[in-house]
Amino acid sequence: MRDREDRIFEEASALWRELYGERPPIDADGGTLLDVIMRGLPERGYERLASPHLRPSQIRGPGPDA
DSSP states (O other): OHHHHHHHHHHHHHHHHHHHSSOOSSOOOHHHHHHHHHHTSOOOOOOGGGOTTOOGGGOOOOOTTO
């Protein structure tokens, strides 16, 4: 399990460096770091469902088992 957490931290740190051009300013685990990154991004709608390339038959909502 630790290996998974380490990979999440490495990916979150790399994303931070890509977005902000510096190492993360906080000492946190990967999940917390991703939360901080996501809170700083603007809210956007989910565009995939508005795609002209999708047919209505390709869009499914949760079924009765969800």
